[in-house]
Amino acid sequence: MEHIFEDIIRDFNSLWHVRKRGNTLEVSTPIATTNDRFVTLFITLQNRAFIVTDGGWLYSGEYDCEIPDKKVFQRIVGHYYDCYEMQRLKQNGQTFFFKKTTDRSLLTRLIFDVANFVGSVVSSVGIHLNSDHRVSRFKSQAQHFFQTHVQQEFEFEKELDDTGLRFGAIQRRKSGIILFNFVSGANVNSYKNNLTRSHMNFSIVERRSDVSCMATIVDNSQSGIFGNRYVKEALTFMTETQNERRKVYNWDNREKAISLLSGIA
Amino acid sequence: MKKIKLHTDHIEGYYCFLKAPKSIASPIRVSEVKGNHKKSLYKEAPISCDASFGNNCFGCEVRRSDVYNYSFQFLTDQLKHRVLFRLDEGNGTHKNHLPNVPLSQLSIPTPHIHHFDNDGNWIAYRPGALASISEPLHINDGFACFCQEGVLSSPDGTMPTLKVQEDGAFPLEVISSDDPLEGIIF
Numbered sequence: 001m002e003h004i005f006e007d008i009i010r011d012f013n014s015l016w017h018v019r020k021r022g023n024t025l026e027v028s029t030p031i032a033t034t035n036d037r038f039v040t041l042f043i044t045l046q047n048r049a050f051i052v053t054d055g056g057w058l059y060s061g062e063y064d065c066e067i068p069d070k071k072v073f074q075r076i077v078g079h080y081y082d083c084y085e086m087q088r089l090k091q092n093g094q095t096f097f098f099k100k101t102t103d104r105s106l107l108t109r110l111i112f113d114v115a116n117f118v119g120s121v122v123s124s125v126g127i128h129l130n131s132d133h134r135v136s137r138f139k140s141q142a143q144h145f146f147q148t149h150v151q152q153e154f155e156f157e158k159e160l161d162d163t164g165l166r167f168g169a170i171q172r173r174k175s176g177i178i179l180f181n182f183v184s185g186a187n188v189n190s191y192k193n194n195l196t197r198s199h200m201n202f203s204i205v206e207r208r209s210d211v212s213c214m215a216t217i218v219d220n221s222q223s224g225i226f227g228n229r230y231v232k233e234a235l236t237f238m239t240e241t242q243n244e245r246r247k248v249y250n251w252d253n254r255e256k257a258i259s260l261l262s263g264i265a
Numbered sequence: 266m267k268k269i270k271l272h273t274d275h276i277e278g279y280y281c282f283l284k285a286p287k288s289i290a291s292p293i294r295v296s297e298v299k300g301n302h303k304k305s306l307y308k309e310a311p312i313s314c315d316a317s318f319g320n321n322c323f324g325c326e327v328r329r330s331d332v333y334n335y336s337f338q339f340l341t342d343q344l345k346h347r348v349l350f351r352l353d354e355g356n357g358t359h360k361n362h363l364p365n366v367p368l369s370q371l372s373i374p375t376p377h378i379h380h381f382d383n384d385g386n387w388i389a390y391r392p393g394a395l396a397s398i399s400e401p402l403h404i405n406d407g408f409a410c411f412c413q414e415g416v417l418s419s420p421d422g423t424m425p426t427l428k429v430q431e432d433g434a435f436p437l438e439v440i441s442s443d444d445p446l447e448g449i450i451f
Contacts, residue, residue: 014369022444028358028374038358044446051451062356091449
């Protein structure tokens with residue numbers, strides 16, 4: 001067991017990469033971001049002070065993320081900025097985040113702080129703060145139901161080939177592609193948007209001869225939304241116009257959607 | 266974050282494209298300011314290839330007028346991701362998003378190349394020509410490596426020439442510096 005600790009140290013150490021660039025060290029750290037980058041820092045010495053900086057990368061897009069100009073993101077950046085006691089410098093049209101010290105013994109501490117600051121901000125920007133939790137929950141629920149009740153392979157929440165159209169579940173068979181959409185929403189507007197988007201996406205791919213079946217499974221658990229006049233009208237239309245290729249099911253009738261799969265196996 | 270993946274149906278055609286000779290008109294002049302990154306110079310130019318993957322072109326980006334901070338890539342209109350193959354220098358270490366890979370192999374510093382592996386995963390790797398490099402790679406050497414790994418040449422079979430210069434500005438060699446913090450006073 002004692003070798004495990006040696007493995008930990010060795011493998012974590014292997015994540016450091018350093019290059020000398022003029023009077024600056026370019027250091028790739030083991031701190032990772034959720035968009036698959038490792039945080040890079042730049043270390044230099046000016047007037048006997050060690051400077052540790054992001055090199056302007058955070059705001060210049062080097063991490064493939066733009067900091068949205070929304071108050072909530074500014075608050076997130078501000079939160080980490082305060083936590084790690086960062087400093088900011090605008091020069092040559094760039095914004096640098098940095099920390100400085102004349103105490104050599106604090107240099108690694110600064111590297112730790114700045115790397116965590118950059119990593120935290122970049123990862124936070126990847127969060128979709130405006131996503132509809134009701135939609136996410138319903139989709140997870142539906143995916144779980146398919147995974148546990150149908151022993152068949154599905155691609156969930158994927159784009160169909162390179163059409164730009166995403167579907168809740170895609171199953172590819174020799175006889176053709178079967179598509180499912182799971183429609184929900186935390187409020188009437190969100191529900192209506194998801195319902196119409198689903199209908200539109202199915203209408204677009206309906207022309208493809210390799211798509212054999214398209215089924216919409218709608219969340220009918222919220223009577224307030226489900227009883228909305230537009231939602232009712234739209235669902236009545238979808239139900240009345242369904243055919244062998246286009247189907248619509250309430251979540252309560254999800255078992256029927258599964259029987260649809262076995263019926264065309 | 267959405268994982269970039271090439272559908273298995275496309276992998277054979279993809280590798281045919283990568284291995285096939287490609288040609289491009291030379292010299293390639295990189296002189297346009299990039300729309301979303303005003304500090305980058307950018308250029309896309311058509312390439313011809315007998316095993317094309319959609320409509321293909323070559324792309325070059327030079328960031329911050331720095332000869333040690335650039336990317337070369339092959340692009341297609343057939344994928345939403347567009348990028349088929351890319352050499353990066355100076356824009357940070359990539360973390361390969363792969364399961365069952367030891368920690369020590371996740372981190373791929375620049376210079377590195379991105380491509381789709383045999384399973385369609387978009388990964389970074391360092392080919393033999395780049396594996397032992399510990400110093401920043403000058404853009405001319407990076408371009409030579411890209412041409413070699415991506416099988417790109419001029420129509421006459423020689424290596425294409427790259428000219429990086431913003432319209433009306435001094436040539437890049439004059440305004441660039443090896444030190445990314447030169448002139449910045451903290």
